[in-house]
Amino acid sequence: MISLLLLGLLLGMRHALEADHLAAVAAISTKEQTIKATIRHGAVWGLGHTTTLFIFGSIVIWMDTIIPEDMANQLEYAVGIMLILLGLDVIRRLIKDRIHYHTHRHHHAEPHFHAHSHAGEIDHKLSQHEHTHNGKFPVRTLFIGLMHGMAGSAALILLTLNTLNSNWLSMLYMLLFGIGSIIGMALISIVIAIPLKASTRLTWLHNSLQASIGSFTLIFGITIVMKFS
Numbered sequence: 181m182i183s184l185l186l187l188g189l190l191l192g193m194r195h196a197l198e199a200d201h202l203a204a205v206a207a208i209s210t211k212e213q214t215i216k217a218t219i220r221h222g223a224v225w226g227l228g229h230t231t232t233l234f235i236f237g238s239i240v241i242w243m244d245t246i247i248p249e250d251m252a253n254q255l256e257y258a259v260g261i262m263l264i265l266l267g268l269d270v271i272r273r274l275i276k277d278r279i280h281y282h283t284h285r286h287h288h289a290e291p292h293f294h295a296h297s298h299a300g301e302i303d304h305k306l307s308q309h310e311h312t313h314n315g316k317f318p319v320r321t322l323f324i325g326l327m328h329g330m331a332g333s334a335a336l337i338l339l340t341l342n343t344l345n346s347n348w349l350s351m352l353y354m355l356l357f358g359i360g361s362i363i364g365m366a367l368i369s370i371v372i373a374i375p376l377k378a379s380t381r382l383t384w385l386h387n388s389l390q391a392s393i394g395s396f397t398l399i400f401g402i403t404i405v406m407k408f409s
Contacts, residue, residue, distance in 0.1 A: 192360020222369030228325025230358025260404030267398025
């Protein structure tokens, strides 16, 4: 039984590697310039994903029912629309903002690279480089994770019901699966963040990565929408 629950944790970590999950977090992370911020987005996505997965799963298990196929397809369709909007947003920001990078320091802190937009500016003034780092909780990322959790709940519930015959063990399995997805997405966010951060040394490379992420997210979203239309 312990091995089975551990498997749930590992499968949750593997679940974080699904293409639609990676596309969403990568698109969100294009707004960030630090690895820490990107990891936070990945973990918050995992939290939202786990929350709806656990709630939906618990309701279905205790009511001894299943999620209708039409509803599951509609949720997947909604995820596709969400990915299209995320991809378009990345491309929109790339076109609208004239981004370049420069070294910046806050008081006595370590110098770091800072993305700066010159959209709508005529003169490039040094004073316009002043900025503050946004420490607000990423509500949008949480919402995207919640949507992914709802869309993925049907398959997980079927797997859980076919594996365990105890409601409490099924809930524990789903909880460990969700925790695994949080850990997995936080770890994979590091992989996503490294090229984005490294690209800050060359503005053209950064813009190329942004365009690639936006295009991939857009195309993947269109694929999902067409599949579940």
